[in-house]
Amino acid sequence: MPKRHSLDVVIIGAGVIGAACAHAAARAGLSVAVVDRGPVAGGTTGAGEGNLLVSDKGAGPELDLALLSTRLWRELSDALPPDIEYEPKGGLVVARDEPTLKALRAFAESQRASGVTAEEVPAEGLRALEPHLSPDQAGGFHYPQDAQVQPAKAAARLLAAARVAAYLGEEVTAVLRAPDGRVTGVRTTRRELLAPAVVNAAGTWGGEVAALAGAHLPVLPRRGFVLVTEPLPPLVRHKVYAADYVADVASDSAALQSSAVVEGTPAGPVLIGATRERVGFDSTLSTEALRRLAAQAAALFPVLADADVLRAYHGFRPYLPDHLPAIGPDARVPGLLHACGHEGAGIGLAPATAALIAAALTGTEPPLDPAPFAPSRDFGAHDGGAE
Structure with a gap:
């Protein structure tokens, strides 16, 4: 029989976005599990340069997200071990x-x-x-305001500081749903993890994870x-x-x-x-x-x-085709949230993304307007399929 656990939220993805979401959710008092088919930072995060940039973003929602993250990274740099190599170099x-x-x-x-x-x-x-x-x-x-971190170390330290259950080397094979369509957890190659909320932080595989839950996300x-x-x-x-x-x-x-x-x-x-x-x-x-x-x-x-x-x-x-990440609840699937599609800015935007996810999970006031990042938004003519 597969093992079952009762949780508040399951996060799919142990890159820097998933790790930051786990850290923020745990600090908000939620019981959290993180699942990844590979190791911590085994995907995009591990291949990144660690950019924490505001300089490359024009005025708009992504810049607002970056400015919030800039402040949050400074706070995290004081709380996490120095081997994340945070450098406010400009x-x-x-x-x-x-x-x-x-x-x-x-x-x-x-x-x-x-x-x-x-x-x-x-x-x-x-x-x-x-x-x-x-x-x-x-x-x-x-x-x-531009800065730098060592991305793999940052993800690992965030996840360790969260003190949550991490199931690495386990691929998610299904997002579990009740008869009324709401999310009830995930099934992996080794176990079932039951929770009323699932966060898709699967990076470049975010579209495939969304499809497991019956949603479309053109990552x-x-x-x-x-x-x-x-x-x-x-x-x-x-x-x-x-x-x-x-x-x-x-x-x-x-x-x-x-x-x-x-x-x-x-x-x-x-x-x-x-x-x-x-x-x-x-x-x-x-x-x-x-x-x-x-x-x-x-x-x-x-x-x-x-x-x-x-x-x-x-x-x-x-x-994602409109160059904005998908962050927050998916209106089409109750209990499903997304935190993916950040392209090359995910490391820099991770803490603010996590803050929006934690606010959505706890029903508290978000730190900035989440509407531009709505996962069920219209991607228009750019909403293509696979390459």
């Missing part, structure tokens, strides 16, 4: 020419109205912030590569990226896009991202993607042209 966005700088200026101005600190840096001031930056930049913007994978250099002396002080990264994040294109995002790490290696392309779950190594990243990073930091690359890795971002 971001630097640079423009190579005056038209691009003008566009950045307008973008920053719109962000400031929402509470973002964006400081324009003239060309002659960039080298003071980043001494090794290429001198042929027209200017840029400094974002002191698609968006592949990205990262280069890791040999350990180097401190060369890059901030998270530095070219202005076209902002456009790539917001793009609907399925084709390969790349824009250099360069940052140092406490251990010495420099991380170089980021590419985006929709190729399903194809894990084939793309030499074109790696070549582009290397060339763009060297254009930003010429000193990196001579650095050895030790490895490259890839992951799949959970992409």
Whole structure:
């Protein structure tokens, strides 16, 4: 007979979103279990760079979510062990020419109205912030609210701090429902876990988990590569990226896009991202993607042209067509909640996502308006199927 447990909520997914939801729900006094077919941070989280960004988000619901998360990450950094490597290093966005700088200026101005600190840096001031930056930049913007964590460690520490039951290496094979359609728990390959609420934090597999519960959520994978250099002396002080990264994040294109995002790490290696392309779950190594990243990073930091690359890795971002995550109760299936579809921003948005989920689970006032993230919203013409 399968084992049964009576719980308040089951969370599907042990990435940083699922771990943050477990942490917030447990702190709200709920009994929680987390289930994942793999290990902690075994999916998108483990392949992430750990970006906690406000700089790449235009005014709107996602930026509001990011600003709340920025505050919550600061609080978590005081409560969690230091090995999550929280670094409030700030971001630097640079423009190579005056038209691009003008566009950045307008973008920053719109962000400031929402509470973002964006400081324009003239060309002659960039080298003071980043001494090794290429001198042929027209200017840029400094974002002191941008930060960084080690994503796998952050997920593991959040889950450990939650002190909840974690069933790893167990795939969810069914979302259990009562005759009236409401959720009653999940069935895994080893047991049944009974609860009146189930949170879908399954990342790129969020669409498949939604389907198990009889709901539709058009989550698609968006592949990205990262280069890791040999350990180097401190060369890059901030998270530095070219202005076209902002456009790539917001793009609907399925084709390969790349824009250099360069940052140092406490251990010495420099991380170089980021590419985006929709190729399903194809894990084939793309030499074109790696070549582009290397060339763009060297254009930003010429000193990196001579650095050895030790490895490259890839992951799949959970992409929703309107570029907003699905967070909160699913109006079509009572008891089902979603916390997925954050694309490349999930690590940064995890604490605020968890706060919205905890509020929905406990019936308390949410920290911001959850309506834009409603999972049953109309995705319109963009609501496609599989790749």
